[in-house]
Amino acid sequence: MTVPAKQTGLLRRPRASTGFWSWITTVDHKRIGILYGITAFAFFLIGGVEALLIRVQLAQPEATLLNADQYNQVFTMHGITMIFLVVMPMSSAFFNYLIPLMIGARDVAFPRLNAYSFWAFLFGGLFIYSSFFLGGAPNGGWFGYPPNSVTDPTVGMTFYAVGLIITGIASTVGAVNLAVTVLNMRAPGMSFFRMPPFVWMGLVTQFLLVFSLPIITVALFQLLFDRRFGTVFYSPDAGGDPLLWQHLFWLFGHPEVYILILPAFGIISDILPVFARKPLFGYQFVVFSGIAIGFIGFGVWAHHMFATGMGPVANTAFGISTMIIAIPTGVKIFNWMGTIWKGDIRFASPMLFALGAVAMFVIGGLSGVMHSVVPADYQQTDTYFVVAHFHYVIFGGSIFALFGAMYFWWPKVFGRMLSERVGKVQFWFLLVGFNLAFGPMHILGLQGMSRRIYTYAESLNLTAWNQASTIGAFIIAVSVAIFLVSAIASFRRPKEMSNDPWDARTLEWSTTSPPPEYNFAKTPVVTHLDDFWHKKYVETEDGEYVPVPAGGAPVHDPGHGEGDGDDVPHDVHLPSPSYYPILSALGLPVLGYGIVFEGVWWLAPLGAVILIVPLFAWALEPAVEPSAEEH
Numbered sequence: 001m002t003v004p005a006k007q008t009g010l011l012r013r014p015r016a017s018t019g020f021w022s023w024i025t026t027v028d029h030k031r032i033g034i035l036y037g038i039t040a041f042a043f044f045l046i047g048g049v050e051a052l053l054i055r056v057q058l059a060q061p062e063a064t065l066l067n068a069d070q071y072n073q074v075f076t077m078h079g080i081t082m083i084f085l086v087v088m089p090m091s092s093a094f095f096n097y098l099i100p101l102m103i104g105a106r107d108v109a110f111p112r113l114n115a116y117s118f119w120a121f122l123f124g125g126l127f128i129y130s131s132f133f134l135g136g137a138p139n140g141g142w143f144g145y146p147p148n149s150v151t152d153p154t155v156g157m158t159f160y161a162v163g164l165i166i167t168g169i170a171s172t173v174g175a176v177n178l179a180v181t182v183l184n185m186r187a188p189g190m191s192f193f194r195m196p197p198f199v200w201m202g203l204v205t206q207f208l209l210v211f212s213l214p215i216i217t218v219a220l221f222q223l224l225f226d227r228r229f230g231t232v233f234y235s236p237d238a239g240g241d242p243l244l245w246q247h248l249f250w251l252f253g254h255p256e257v258y259i260l261i262l263p264a265f266g267i268i269s270d271i272l273p274v275f276a277r278k279p280l281f282g283y284q285f286v287v288f289s290g291i292a293i294g295f296i297g298f299g300v301w302a303h304h305m306f307a308t309g310m311g312p313v314a315n316t317a318f319g320i321s322t323m324i325i326a327i328p329t330g331v332k333i334f335n336w337m338g339t340i341w342k343g344d345i346r347f348a349s350p351m352l353f354a355l356g357a358v359a360m361f362v363i364g365g366l367s368g369v370m371h372s373v374v375p376a377d378y379q380q381t382d383t384y385f386v387v388a389h390f391h392y393v394i395f396g397g398s399i400f401a402l403f404g405a406m407y408f409w410w411p412k413v414f415g416r417m418l419s420e421r422v423g424k425v426q427f428w429f430l431l432v433g434f435n436l437a438f439g440p441m442h443i444l445g446l447q448g449m450s451r452r453i454y455t456y457a458e459s460l461n462l463t464a465w466n467q468a469s470t471i472g473a474f475i476i477a478v479s480v481a482i483f484l485v486s487a488i489a490s491f492r493r494p495k496e497m498s499n500d501p502w503d504a505r506t507l508e509w510s511t512t513s514p515p516p517e518y519n520f521a522k523t524p525v526v527t528h529l530d531d532f533w534h535k536k537y538v539e540t541e542d543g544e545y546v547p548v549p550a551g552g553a554p555v556h557d558p559g560h561g562e563g564d565g566d567d568v569p570h571d572v573h574l575p576s577p578s579y580y581p582i583l584s585a586l587g588l589p590v591l592g593y594g595i596v597f598e599g600v601w602w603l604a605p606l607g608a609v610i611l612i613v614p615l616f617a618w619a620l621e622p623a624v625e626p627s628a629e630e631h
Helices: 020-024 029-058 068-102 111-133 156-184 197-229 242-276 283-299 312-324 326-340 349-372 374-380 384-414 420-446 463-490 531-536 580-596 603-620
Strands: 537-539 545-547
Touching (some): 029 111, 029 384, 068 111, 068 156, 068 242, 068 384, 111 580, 156 580, 197 283, 242 326, 242 349, 242 384, 283 326, 312 326, 312 374, 326 349, 349 384, 349 420, 384 420, 531 537
């Protein structure tokens, strides 16, 4: 809060602090987190509609709701949407909002880069979806295997390559930003082993992104050059190798599984101690197992390729490495069990979703161990058994945990509670619908139903289980609708809740709900793991922790930003809003259309200009506009 003085840069500095333009030009990490969350949830609804189309198509043999080409487009976009436009950015929403608060920082390291990351993600997603109206959506699966992805005559797979490059840029710069934030902006006393588990899992996830995204970017550029410029990286007729794509794709794709699931592990590890009223059991083991998962995750990619003929030595090596990664994963599960063991458990909505995530992930993990056994994998690969497995891991592990995170941190973000009663109803709908939708897929897979087929013959006797699965998908849709209604209804309630409604443990709950723009009036000083909880409870002579008595040490230390009159942060100097992140990001899809369509090639240089000129202006623009008092 400073008064902007002289305007600098190519554009006058945006001044709106409320309304539409304030959101367009914001660089506040909390607002960007909310933008990520809303956008990802919108894509979640779209991806859900695509899932329902798939399930209606498969509910009956010889169904004609979709033809083969339409089905290919829908299931490809469903996969792309859920992986790249829902789970990843939904996790980014929580990372952006919470990590600075959890480590006692006022902002991320590079606020404008943070805004750029969001806009590039949004424009990348819209670019891919525009393909539905501009010649056809991608139709080669989210994995885009050549040679089909190279030889497909429509523009869909070119949209796929360019769109994923754009969203990859967004994820890469966002990951660098958050990693630098955690490494350099922690509050005094916030050592690595006083960081909340969610921050640790966030840090590991950012490193996974930084090291894995360049691999898929190279693969996507090669695919793009094969399609548009006649190179032959993946063309076997001209000496290329389609397996090269599979190696590059899964060298990214398997760490991607942990990019999707590690944020959920962090969420679970923060929710369980609050509602079990116990500290996280084996905190260091949770941290090191997360790091171990990150390392080993890079060494298991070829278990997706057992059936490609790599040979017994490679198959054995990757089978063993796949089994090994179950060890640190199992450690986490035992830590969570130890946390709730003999705890004073409150079965509030966040707790239910967290427990649901653990249970569903365990089921998915067990079938994953089955895939590490090469002969079993030969039988299961490319069947619905695999579809069941990864939905139990990704949907069961991540989406359940993300719903738990929404119920847990909603009061912190918006200053209002979501209905507990409705939350529990939604949880049971989701749990029942999820298991009814994806449980039967194990049986369908074992009966030999291939994945990605758009119809099947009645004589195969697959109808009953497919119908059960379809009913389950619609129950999931009802569950999501219940959440939407509850979320909208929450804004009709007054902000009459404490800043710490769950009796939580971590630093973000020490400030107001929602937090002020500056997060903390004074930089907090951290002395414990779960520092906020230790400021609320003191240890007795018997070694028990009891609440600080009224009139004792303040529950809310003014230094944590409760903000009475003396704490108004007159000298907090925050980064100023800027037009340049959104303008520069807008150049990416414009450039992309020039690459996809030969007839509008001129859009490519135009997009490059739109991309580069704001970057120069950005570089010349001071991060913080000088205040009038400084002149």
